[in-house]
Amino acid sequence: MINVGGRTLKNVVGYDLTMLFVGSEGTLGVVTKAELKLNPMPPARKTIMAVYDDVAKAGENVFRVLENGVIPNKIELLDNWVINRIEEMMPMGLPKDADAVLLFETDGIPEAVEKETEKIVEIAKKYGATDVRVAKDQAEADKYWLARRAGFAAVFGKAPTVFAEDVTVPRGRIPDLIRKCKELAKKYAVEIVVLGHAGDGNLHPAILTDIKNKDHYDRAVKAMDEIIEGAVELGGVISGEHGIGLEKQKFFRKIENPKVIDLMKGIKALVDPNNIMNPGKIW
C-alpha cells in the first residue's frame, strides 16, 4: 500500500508515480482511494449547435475555432446517421437532412461566454455551417446534450454487433480521419457511423455488423483495422481514452517501438512480478 501524488499544485519529488499508475488499466495495482482536485463551477455556460452539409466541413470547423484562440470546454460531433436514430428515439427537432452537427459548449464568466459564443457563431458561418443555433436557455441546451448522450445508445441498439473505436488524431487532422472513414465505408460496403469528442481529436467511429454474418463481419474487421492504421498515419494514436485491454494488443505490438514495449514490460515485471494485477490485459 503506497500513497502517490498529493495536495500541492506542484510536486517534483522523485519520479511521477501518479501518472504511471493512472491509465495502467489495473495492470500495476489496485487504486484503493483517490482524492480529486475540484475546480469551481463556471458561473455561466452556453451551447451552440452548428449544422453542416458535409461532415468533413464540421471537422474543419473544429480546428478553425481552436486556431482563432477560442477553446470551448466541449466540441462534440454527431453525423447524419446518429442524428436520425436520435430523432427516431426521441424527436427533438434535430436537422435530419444535415450531414453532421457540432455541439459546442463555452463556459466561464458571463462576459467571456457571450464573446466566445459570438466568435464560434461567426467562425462556423464563415467556414460553411448551413445553420447555427445558440440555445436560448438551459432547457434547450439540455435537450442538445441529451441528444449527444443518447448517441451511443442509438448506435448500440441498431445492430447485433457493433465495433466502436477510440482513435485520436491531432485536432487539425480530424477532417482527414472523417474522410478516411467515408472512403472505407464505401470500399468495404459497411455503415461507419462517426461521432465523438471532436474538440479533443478523439472520435468513436462505429461499424454496425453481425458476428453471425461472416462475410459482413470480416469486411467490418478490415475496415476497422484500416481506420486504426489510418489514424496512426495521421499522427494519431490507437486509443485516446479507453486503453489497450484485450482488443488492441495486436495494434499496440505492431505500431509501438519494441524498445518502448520492453521498457513498459520491464516496469510491469518490476511492480507485479507474479503477474497478478489484471493479468492478460495490455500484455
Added chain:
Amino acid sequence: MINVGGRTLKNVVGYDLTMLFVGSEGTLGVVTKAELKLNPMPPARKTIMAVYDDVAKAGENVFRVLENGVIPNKIELLDNWVINRIEEMMPMGLPKDADAVLLFETDGIPEAVEKETEKIVEIAKKYGATDVRVAKDQAEADKYWLARRAGFAAVFGKAPTVFAEDVTVPRGRIPDLIRKCKELAKKYAVEIVVLGHAGDGNLHPAILTDIKNKDHYDRAVKAMDEIIEGAVELGGVISGEHGIGLEKQKFFRKIENPKVIDLMKGIKALVDPNNIMNPGKIW
C-alpha cells in the same frame, strides 16, 4: 533512442512514460528533442499590486481570491526585505514600509480580464490589503514584473552564502508556512526572506548566512531544516520545481515511504542498469 508522448490531446496507449521522464532530473536518460504544445497568446492581461501590513495576510489573500473562483495566471509574493533591496537597486516607488506585496496578473479576453481584475481588487480590500493598485498600462505592469524578477538577484547579492528553498504547500496553508518562517527567524536569530509563487503554494524562503561564520551557518541550516519539515507537516512537499538533486536527498529518504523509494529505485535500475545517467543525483 525512443519517442514518448505525441501530438494528440489524449493518449492512453500503455504506460505514461512521458511523465516518468519529465522531472527525473536526467537520472533516467537524456532528452535529445522536445516538442512543446503552445497555447495562443491571451488577447488581454492586467497587473494588480496589493500591499499588506502583515505578510501572513498576503498569504491569506491568495486563497481568498482562489476560493472566489478567480484563477489569475500569476500570484507572486515579495516581502518587506525584498521590496527594500529592490528599491535600493532600482527605485520604482514600491511601498517600502509594506510588510509584503502580492502581484497578480489576469489574462484572457478583455471583458473577462476586466471583471477578474475588479474582483481581485474587491477581495484584496475586503481581506485586509492596505492599498491596491491596478497598473494603468503595460509600462507600469512591466515595472512591477521587473521588480519581481529582480527579487532573486537582490537576495543573492546580499550575503556570502544564501540558502534558497523550494517548499510547496496546499494553497490554503501559505499563511501557516509564512508564520513558520517568521517564528524560525526569531528562534534561530537569522534573516529569512520570503518570496515566491504564492499562487502555486510554492515559496522560495531564503536564509542569508555565511559559510565561514560557523555559528551563524549552523543556525541557518537548522532553520532551513525546520522550514522543510514544517512544509511537510502542513501537507506540502520538499520540492515544487527544482527537484531532489544532491541537497535534498536526506529529506527525501527521511520523509518518503521506503516502499515508494524502492519502487523508484527499481525503475532507475531498470532504465539505467549501469548507473551512467546523472549518477549521484536523487539516489
